[in-house]
Structures are given as C-alpha cells and as structure tokens.
Amino acid sequence: MAPRAGVEPATPRLGGGCSIRLSYRGLGRIVTDRVDLDVFRSLNMRMHIKRILEETKTIAVVGLSNNPTKASFGVAKYLMPFYRVIPVNPEYDEVLGLRCYPDLQSIPEKVDMVDLFQRSENVMPFVRPSIDIGARYFWMQMGIRSARARADLEAEGIEVVEDLCLKVEHARFL
Numbered sequence: 001m002a003p004r005a006g007v008e009p010a011t012p013r014l015g016g017g018c019s020i021r022l023s024y025r026g027l028g029r030i031v032t033d034r035v036d037l038d039v040f041r042s043l044n045m046r047m048h049i050k051r052i053l054e055e056t057k058t059i060a061v062v063g064l065s066n067n068p069t070k071a072s073f074g075v076a077k078y079l080m081p082f083y084r085v086i087p088v089n090p091e092y093d094e095v096l097g098l099r100c101y102p103d104l105q106s107i108p109e110k111v112d113m114v115d116l117f118q119r120s121e122n123v124m125p126f127v128r129p130s131i132d133i134g135a136r137y138f139w140m141q142m143g144i145r146s147a148r149a150r151a152d153l154e155a156e157g158i159e160v161v162e163d164l165c166l167k168v169e170h171a172r173f174l
Helices: 037-054 070-080 123-130 145-157 166-173
Strands: 017-026 029-036 056-063 086-089 113-114 137-140 159-161
Touching: 037 159, 037 166, 056 070, 070 086, 070 166, 113 123, 123 137, 137 145, 145 159
Parallel strands: 056 086, 056 113, 113 137, 137 159
Antiparallel strands: 017 029
C-alpha cells in the first residue's frame, strides 16, 4: 500500500522521539498508523529507490573493470539480464563482451543512470558529463559520497543515490 497524498506533521512522542501519521488506502478502506520518523524516512527512501530501478533501462557503469574479483565486474554482470549495461573505462576496449567507452560523452545512446565506481574524492569530474548526456539518475556505489556532487546534480534535476550497492538494492526490490 502506498501513502496517500498529504502527511501530518511530526508530533512529539514520549521519550522525545518523533512520529508521523500516515494513511494507507487498501482493500477499500483507509488504515491510519503512527510510525517513527526514521522509519518513515527509510520507507520513503526505499520507495524512491524502487521507482528508480523500475524506470531505468540503460546504465553506464563508470570504472567497470575486466577483473572478475572487482565489485564493478560483479555488479555489472548481475545487472546485464535486467538492463542495457554500458561499460565506461578508458583502459579497456571491451568488458563482459560489451564495447567499453572511454568516457560518458562517447556513448552514442541515451543513458538513464550513471553508476559510479570511483573514490569519493574522484566523483566531481563525472558530474558535468552526467548532466551533459542527460542522465536521469546518478548512483554512487557503497562507500562513495559527495555532498557537492549531490548538490550540483540535484540542481540540474538529476536524482542521486549515495553509499548503496546497486546490485544489493536491485535484488531487494526486483
């Protein structure tokens, strides 16, 4: 069941925590519940991630390695039956039997999501190219965060996910 439009403001509970009142429509009736604000935020994030995964068709995997022991290889291989995966790494011509592009700007087709395998301090060089190619989503893998990148991308209307594994989230939802 999905929350109805409009959510009551958070109200204090015993112990200083906050709760939020949600109404769900299901089976011809409305069920009202109070949930912890942290639980609500978590549920909201989960619904957001699920929607991104459902709307994505093409993923450019930046930093994809041809080394089977690397996380990028395992994630891309897992995603291949579900999405059009486009490897991006200037060191390779081909990865997982797919043509590998040296950079995002070289990809000749529409990209829905940029999935980034780079250290947090190396994220910013991929922000402008992601905007320029019209990506709708920018996913920073486990351990990768950048407040500046998030702000720049969101200012351009690109939805951002940080510090989560795309493979794990996909397996959880779809």
